[in-house]
Amino acid sequence: MPDNILEIRHLRVQFPIHLGTVRAVEEVSLELSRGEVVGLVGESGCGKSTLGFSILRLLRPPGRVAGGEIIYNGRDILRMGRGELLDLRGRSISMVFQDPLTSLNPLFRVGDQFVETILDHEKGVRRREALARAAEMLAALGISPQRLAEYPHQMSGGMRQRIMIGIALILNPDLLIADEPTTSLDVIVEAQFLDLLNDLRRRFNLSILLISHNLGVVAQLVDRVAVMYGGRIVETGPAGEVFGDPWHPYTQGLLASVPNIMLDQPKLKTMPGAPPDLVNPPPGCVFHPRCPEVMEICRRETPESFETGGRMSACWLGR
Amino acid sequence: MKNLLRYILTRTLLTIPMLFILLTIVFVVIRVMPGDPVSAMLGGHAPDKVIEAKKVELGLNKPLLAQYGSYLLQVARLDLGGSMIFKQRVWEAIEDKLPATIELAFFGMLVTILVGVTLGAYAADHRRTGRDYAIRIYGIVIYCIPVFWLGLMFQMIFGVWLDLLPIAGRTGPRVFASTFEMTGFYILDTLLIWDLEALKDILVHLILPSLTLGLMLSGIFVRLTRANMLDVLRSDYILAAEARGLRHGKVVYKHGLMNAFVPILTMMGLQVSLLMAGAMLTETTFSWPGMGRLLLERIYLRDYPTIQGVIVVFALMVAFISLIVDVIYALVDPRVRY
Amino acid sequence: MRYSPSSNLGKVIGSLARMGRRYGAEWWILVAGGLIVGGIILMALLAPLLAPFDPHDQAAGPQLSPPGRAHPLGTDNLQRDVLSRIIFGARTILGVAIMAAIVTSLVGTITGLVSGFSGGVLDKILSLTMDSVYSFPGLILAVAFAAMLGPGIASITIAVAVVYIPTYFRLVRGQTLTIKEELYVEAARAIGAPPRVVLGKYIFPNVIATTVVVFTMSVGDAIMIEAALTYLGLGLPPDVVDWGMDLAMGKKFLPSGQWWLITFPGAMISLLALGFTMLGEGLAEILNPRLLER
Numbered sequence: 001m002p003d004n005i006l007e008i009r010h011l012r013v014q015f016p017i018h019l020g021t022v023r024a025v026e027e028v029s030l031e032l033s034r035g036e037v038v039g040l041v042g043e044s045g046c047g048k049s050t051l052g053f054s055i056l057r058l059l060r061p062p063g064r065v066a067g068g069e070i071i072y073n074g075r076d077i078l079r080m081g082r083g084e085l086l087d088l089r090g091r092s093i094s095m096v097f098q099d100p101l102t103s104l105n106p107l108f109r110v111g112d113q114f115v116e117t118i119l120d121h122e123k124g125v126r127r128r129e130a131l132a133r134a135a136e137m138l139a140a141l142g143i144s145p146q147r148l149a150e151y152p153h154q155m156s157g158g159m160r161q162r163i164m165i166g167i168a169l170i171l172n173p174d175l176l177i178a179d180e181p182t183t184s185l186d187v188i189v190e191a192q193f194l195d196l197l198n199d200l201r202r203r204f205n206l207s208i209l210l211i212s213h214n215l216g217v218v219a220q221l222v223d224r225v226a227v228m229y230g231g232r233i234v235e236t237g238p239a240g241e242v243f244g245d246p247w248h249p250y251t252q253g254l255l256a257s258v259p260n261i262m263l264d265q266p267k268l269k270t271m272p273g274a275p276p277d278l279v280n281p282p283p284g285c286v287f288h289p290r291c292p293e294v295m296e297i298c299r300r301e302t303p304e305s306f307e308t309g310g311r312m313s314a315c316w317l318g319r
Numbered sequence: 320m321k322n323l324l325r326y327i328l329t330r331t332l333l334t335i336p337m338l339f340i341l342l343t344i345v346f347v348v349i350r351v352m353p354g355d356p357v358s359a360m361l362g363g364h365a366p367d368k369v370i371e372a373k374k375v376e377l378g379l380n381k382p383l384l385a386q387y388g389s390y391l392l393q394v395a396r397l398d399l400g401g402s403m404i405f406k407q408r409v410w411e412a413i414e415d416k417l418p419a420t421i422e423l424a425f426f427g428m429l430v431t432i433l434v435g436v437t438l439g440a441y442a443a444d445h446r447r448t449g450r451d452y453a454i455r456i457y458g459i460v461i462y463c464i465p466v467f468w469l470g471l472m473f474q475m476i477f478g479v480w481l482d483l484l485p486i487a488g489r490t491g492p493r494v495f496a497s498t499f500e501m502t503g504f505y506i507l508d509t510l511l512i513w514d515l516e517a518l519k520d521i522l523v524h525l526i527l528p529s530l531t532l533g534l535m536l537s538g539i540f541v542r543l544t545r546a547n548m549l550d551v552l553r554s555d556y557i558l559a560a561e562a563r564g565l566r567h568g569k570v571v572y573k574h575g576l577m578n579a580f581v582p583i584l585t586m587m588g589l590q591v592s593l594l595m596a597g598a599m600l601t602e603t604t605f606s607w608p609g610m611g612r613l614l615l616e617r618i619y620l621r622d623y624p625t626i627q628g629v630i631v632v633f634a635l636m637v638a639f640i641s642l643i644v645d646v647i648y649a650l651v652d653p654r655v656r657y
Numbered sequence: 658m659r660y661s662p663s664s665n666l667g668k669v670i671g672s673l674a675r676m677g678r679r680y681g682a683e684w685w686i687l688v689a690g691g692l693i694v695g696g697i698i699l700m701a702l703l704a705p706l707l708a709p710f711d712p713h714d715q716a717a718g719p720q721l722s723p724p725g726r727a728h729p730l731g732t733d734n735l736q737r738d739v740l741s742r743i744i745f746g747a748r749t750i751l752g753v754a755i756m757a758a759i760v761t762s763l764v765g766t767i768t769g770l771v772s773g774f775s776g777g778v779l780d781k782i783l784s785l786t787m788d789s790v791y792s793f794p795g796l797i798l799a800v801a802f803a804a805m806l807g808p809g810i811a812s813i814t815i816a817v818a819v820v821y822i823p824t825y826f827r828l829v830r831g832q833t834l835t836i837k838e839e840l841y842v843e844a845a846r847a848i849g850a851p852p853r854v855v856l857g858k859y860i861f862p863n864v865i866a867t868t869v870v871v872f873t874m875s876v877g878d879a880i881m882i883e884a885a886l887t888y889l890g891l892g893l894p895p896d897v898v899d900w901g902m903d904l905a906m907g908k909k910f911l912p913s914g915q916w917w918l919i920t921f922p923g924a925m926i927s928l929l930a931l932g933f934t935m936l937g938e939g940l941a942e943i944l945n946p947r948l949l950e951r
Contacts, residue, residue: 058561058562086564086565086566087564088564089561089562089563089564090562090563090564090565091564095559095562096559097555097558097559097562098555099555102554102555102556103555103558104556104559105556105560105574105577105578106578106652106653107577107581107652107653116565117564120564120565120566120569121564151653153653167563168563336785337785337788337789337792338789340785340786340789341789341790341793344789344793344798345801348798348801348802348805349801349805452682459934459935459938460927462934463881463930463931464923464930465881465888465923465930467904468904468919468923468924468926471904471908471911471919472919472920472923474911475916475919475920478912479911479914486912588792589792592792592795593794593795594794595797596794597796599797600796600889603888604908614800615889618800618804618891619890626801626804630797630801633793633794634793637792637793637794
């Protein structure tokens with residue numbers, strides 16, 4: 001039995017708006033074990049970011065968790081008291097976001113933002129000591145410790161991204177949630193960033209939940225991948241296997257639509273139809289209106305998960 | 320540091336054209352308005368020769384442009400001339416009233432910020448709740464209440480009915496300013512000679528006037544702070560701070576408010592002029608011996624040089640304070656100077 | 658056809674409620690402001706009918722009597738009925754404020770339009786001048802004007818108007834600049850429309866919504882300045898019935914506890930200013946939500 005640090009069970013997240021209730025995340029279950037990197041992929045609006053935010057209860061109103069559990073270390077995060085939650089954030093589970101410039105407070109020096117995180121979680125630490133630890137972290141990230149005295153706007157995008165990671169990891173958390181971390185970076189910086197993540201993950205035995213719509217980024221880094229569509233997880237499995245031999249029709253369509261520079265493609269392959277209306281999702285399988293292999297049962301009943309050999313597919317086709 | 324100095328220099332240079340325009344307006348208002356001040360001063364029936372002589376004495380017979388020129392030169396030398404009514408230099412009349420106004424304005428601004436910014440931030444944090452609406456209503460209502468009426472109501476409630484606080488002057492009947500007056504800032508003066516009894520008396524006299532003045536402006540700051548905070552609280556760095564497990568209070572009031580405060584500071588510069596207008600009305604209501612009351616007094620007496628002098632000083636104060644606000648802005652927001 | 662007043666009222670309330678649901682809180686603020694303003698204007702217009710006594714009558718009742726049955730708001734030191742003075746005072750303050758607001762809005766709007774539209778040196782000079790005046794304490798300027806011009810309706814109108822012209826200049830200029838950059842204006846100029854036409858046909862109609870809001874808010878501001886000036890004893894001769902002047906007079910009797918002399922005039926000033934402010938704010942939010950970012 002692998003050492004699971006995070007278990008999400010039957011999570012449901014909803015946004016009640018004037019048009020109705022948006023079912024952003026529907027019956028999602030996912031596990032992460034120690035030291036594992038899991039990629040959460042899907043198109044925009046599939047619910048992956050919402051899922052990521054829900055873990056640390058960072059959902060903004062009107063979003064609310066409608067059901068399920070998120071178990072960390074035997075405790076359900078969703079039912080934790082305020083104090084415990086604040087302690088958890090930053091120390092046991094950290095999160096980094098897409099745009100590093102806007103994620104750092106422009107008015108405070110970088111060093112101060114490190115120190116603040118440390119001092120807020122650990123009583124009795126002296127400022128000097130906290131700064132020393134911050135300097136150490138910067139060194140590990142390949143940044144000169146002199147940068148601690150600078151302001152965020154004085155740094156390049158890639159450096160800021162690394163600073164963000166540094167602050168997230170300064171208290172040595174078990175899990176890092178990264179929400180689209182490379183989307184605002186150029187390809188070269190992106191590559192450096194992924195190398196960095198790999199390095200950090202090995203060094204600190206860090207688990208990472210990488211949320212991205214960029215399959216290429218995900219493929220380079222993750223051990224396992226979970227594919228989301230319409231608020232549900234439709235397929236999971238080891239990255240190599242899922243990308244090499246996708247089971248779920250949606251995954252197949254997703255992979256087929258990635259342009260391949262090696263092939264001679266006169267037209268880009270697309271999937272017909274549009275993402276589902278999450279206020280009134282289609283009955284049965286949420287993907288059935290667009291599925292090239294749709295069957296009668298798909299229209300009526302939500303598919304069960306078919307699991308074999310470490311892989312799962314939520315499809316009546318089984319496999 | 321060098322950046323900061325360069326920034327200050329640039330702002331100072333920009334202030335000069337503004338000052339110039341203000342001074343011109345003051346000149347136009349005072350000198351060009353209808354009514355002959357000299358005959359008013361001497362009484363309507365003085366013989367023409369006497370009027371002419373007086374005019375020559377005051378330099379009022381020279382062509383307008385020449386008068387304008389000498390006026391500007393005078394201001395540049397900070398020479399505000401002599402009073403037409405009393406045998407004193409204008410500056411003498413102003414110099415002991417100025418600290419009184421500054422003290423009042425300072426504490427008024429303090430109240431405004433404490434009340435306005437806190438309420439505004441609180442309202443933004445509790446958006447769309449009853450507390451938010453109540454605070455917003457407070458903001459609008461307090462803006463519409465004339466500051467002098469607010470003062471009178473306070474005087475009535477706390478001064479007359481409850482007999483708790485004094486309603487006039489800077490000092491009480493048993494405290495004599497001459498015993499400690501040095502800078503004119505009574506709080507400083509009493510501290511310097513460590514006269515705690517007098518200090519207490521002065522502070523008590525400051526309560527109602529500064530509360531009146533401060534509350535009047537707080538409405539604007541409530542709305543301003545709330546609007547800015549709402550924007551700021553949607554930012555990514557607020558989310559990131561929350562994700563790091565910082566306490567909600569710290570996230571809102573340290574990370575949030577500091578960022579929201581920056582645009583508020585710019586506004587503060589403009590509010591200073593409202594502050595001074597309000598100070599004038601407050602001084603009248605509370606018999607506070609400041610510049611505003613001086614201005615009115617001399618207006619009734621038709622003492623034009625003093626009137627002009629007071630307005631010039633006001634203009635200089637406004638320009639100076641705008642400069643200070645700009646500097647503080649640069650100190651707080653590093654993006655401005657690097 | 659039966660003309661039933663209750664069903665008509667029902668219809669009015671119904672359509673008000675519908676607008677309320679559509680626009681939210683701002684609509685109700687507008688309605689409330691409108692009711693207050695409408696009520697006071699009505700009071701001012703019907704003053705001779707509503708007031709129980711002549712406001713100048715110095716033998717209307719006993720001296721300095723507190724509110725009671727004969728004089729619901731009491732009497733002042735010259736034995737005049739306070740209620741009547743309140744009712745007639747509305748005329749003065751509304752008259753001055755509306756006239757001043759007309760001047761402010763006209764001058765501010767026209768200069769703002771011209772300045773924003775023509776740009777260049779004229780714009781720079783005007784802007785600098787307006788900014789300088791804007792940053793100066795308005796009341797002090799108004800006091801100077803009122804003092805120099807002497808008492809009278811004209812002088813107080815000018816004094817009040819001067820203070821807020823820069824505010825509205827900036828507002829209109831800002832709007833003009835934004836509209837000027839719009840594509841359809843560029844298109845009009847590209848086909849050779851003369852500046853007069855561009856200004857009149859394209860820019861002004863868009864600025865009109867702003868003008869209405871501007872006007873409403875300038876009345877509110879004018880009310881505050883008028884009250885302040887008359888409280889200070891400037892601007893109006895003593896035989897005019899005015900809330901600000903009554904406040905100044907009533908102030909003297911505060912230490913002896915005659916609270917009704919200052920409570921009612923002050924409350925009315927606040928109420929009227931509040932009415933116009935709410936009206937203006939409500940209008941602004943509904944007509945153009947981004948307008949008030951000054």
